[in-house]
Amino acid sequence: MNQNIILNEISKLKSKQSQWEPFTWYKDMRENNPVYYDAEQDVWNVFLYEHTKRVLSDHELFSNKKQRSLIPVPREHFDNRSNINLVDPPEHRKRRALQSQAFTPRSLKEWEPRIKAIVDELIADLEGESTVDIVEKLAIPLPVTVIAELLGVPFKDRGLISSWSDIIFLPYNQEAYVDIDKQKGQAMKEFHDYLLPIVQEKRKRAVDDIISDLTKAELDGEQLTDEEVVMSAIGLLGAGNETTTKLISNIFYCMLFDKPGVYQELRTDVSLVPNLIEEVLRFRFTASMDRRVAQDTSVFGPKMKEGQVVVAWLGAANRDESEFAHAEELDIHRPNSQHHLSFGNGPHFCLGAPLARMEARIALTAFVNQFADIQPVKGFDVTEHLTDSVLGQSLKNLPILFDRNR
Template identity: 50%
Template sequence: MYSEHSSIVIHEISKLQSPEQLWSPYDWYHDMIVNNPIYYDEKQNVWNVFRYDDVNRVLSDFKLFSSIRKRSVSPIPPVITRVDINSTDPPIQRDIRKLVSSAFTPRSLKEWEPRIRGIAKELIDNMKQMNKPDMISDLAVPFPVTVISDLLGTPRQDLHYIKNWSDILFFPNSEVDVTDQAKRKYRAMSEFNEYLLPIVKEKRQNPEQDIISDLTLAAYEGTQLTDEEVVTFSLGLLAAGNETTTNLLGNMFYTFAYEQKGIYQEILSNRSLISNAIEETLRYRFPITLDRVLTMDSDVLGVPMKKGDVIVIWLGAANNDAEQFPEPNKFDIHRENSNKHLSFGKGPHFCLGAPLARLEAQIALECFIEAFADIVPTETFNPALHLHKGTQNLLTLPVELKIVDKSII
């Protein structure tokens, strides 16, 4: 039975229990959009919204649908600072966000682009030498975590620690043992804090060209951020710049190699389609859920809801709503409104790392195209058998890569 502080287990709501159902939830999305667009789950005492327009409304109206909440689909341990960007609303959230968002402005990203491109080229050059490359372990995982670690200013030799903490903290609740998962999250948070605090203290004394150094110089409410608040910000940036890009790259290359033959060749011949391919991947296969809390009684979604009620927002379903995206189950890099997807959220809580994720995917695909003439399956591959337990995220993606023959260019 749920309590006021209990976590929300997504797959207990959806009943997508098998790996096959997790990987291909489209029939269930369609059924809920048509037959249960506003669905109340009694077991966990949460409302669920699926239609594009409803999801868009909930995400956009922070005054009615608040992010200040006690229950979540992917909770991380609470932080006792002034700057918990994910659990506040404007105007406080807006002020906090200004401090961090400078790292993701077009100007800032332009300055980082050569470093990001260098990381992508290094990883892709290594893949040329591999007999059996894996798009997840050899590119999709190391690329974004290396980028965000470099931008933050943490040592590269510690990447495996950062990746492990990120996985534990930001993966959604498992239906197996939520209590044990909560303990692992607290332990990961503690270890991350212990790791990062000395780095923050050092950079405050000797600033360098990185985000942590910039944050030690920033001010909020008339005072500089404390070391602990810089750590909190850095944790949020780690989330914003890591898992999203890993899943985006894995899902995109899976589609190229295993699901829609010929798309990669089409992009090779018309590189202006790269951005379209990225946006359509974000729309087509990006099963994200978020949550909000009602601030007052309301029937704005068509059914009476009470103040304090929790709303689970199914972005993956909204992105597959046929009213917004005709033939939603078709991956179409020529779709004109792919960029209207809601995978990065909407409104004041729009994903802080969205510009970085898009830039990373753009650079990764550009560098990949320069190196490889084709990406093809290696053997029979069932993605449902290669998912992180209880998630829709690929653990592995074996492919065969055909290297570009520079002699005929």
């Protein structure tokens, strides 16, 4: 049996369109199979909000110490103290504390002007255009530029970093499993060999960035090794990239296709931007997370055995009517949008969530202040602009028409 769990084999959603819009299947599973056992991969699946939240937060029943996972990263590279994903509290708390120093409110406040400057530069580059690919021009370059700068990696190498993290986080599929595994191993090696001299240099001459902070950080009285700092940086670069790119892309897609008219609401009241971000995270994030069943349990009804895997379908939980009234509608005035589970829940809540939110807020606010309106390009067919990603199908292009403020 593969070490990696392949979600499309569980959902049986084969077409790009059905993977981009799995919401009918989510609804069917919530109503008819809320706790579903997939015998082919020996995986339990939960779809309801309360079940999903329990799986993510109860580490005594559902552990993150696991051999099998749907996270498509070659795990042998992360079997050291840099890994904050495959451990449970209390060890998890100690490891996470090292990396979370970089994401304190004080750090974020200090970064805000740097992020704003990057956004302003990217928006200035749209000067003179009337049609633009918002994924290529904003959603992809913004997160990789920000995270590279904060880590202290040369700006000129952001294209390399982006392509390595795309490969490392590429999801597996049954047909090309061996080939994808080989590509990941190669990308991981190149990324590692690129970062190692940077880490060694910063250990000698620390500056004001996250890699320098990691070289000085201590765990149990010992500093992290160069190897552990490299793997921490790869984890942060990859994670800080994919989620924010998808969030910004999805925000524009939602404004154009899920709720036309919402852009003009933002133009009238730009303070609604954070509401829209939370609602897009709830409404159009097809993420899932997995845990190992740590002890035999019937907490959800059927008996789950110790050692089995349970997948929590966050995208399905986020549309559970028991938590979100009229859940199938995108509503930027929803009072509890921020209860969504797209960044997880409990001890493993996404470390980079505040940064992703800040980048999206700064980017969207600047865009709304600059452009009078946006429209879809005529004849746009979403299935021609999708790519496989760890978060399901993601937009690789989204051309939009826009009017500049007169």
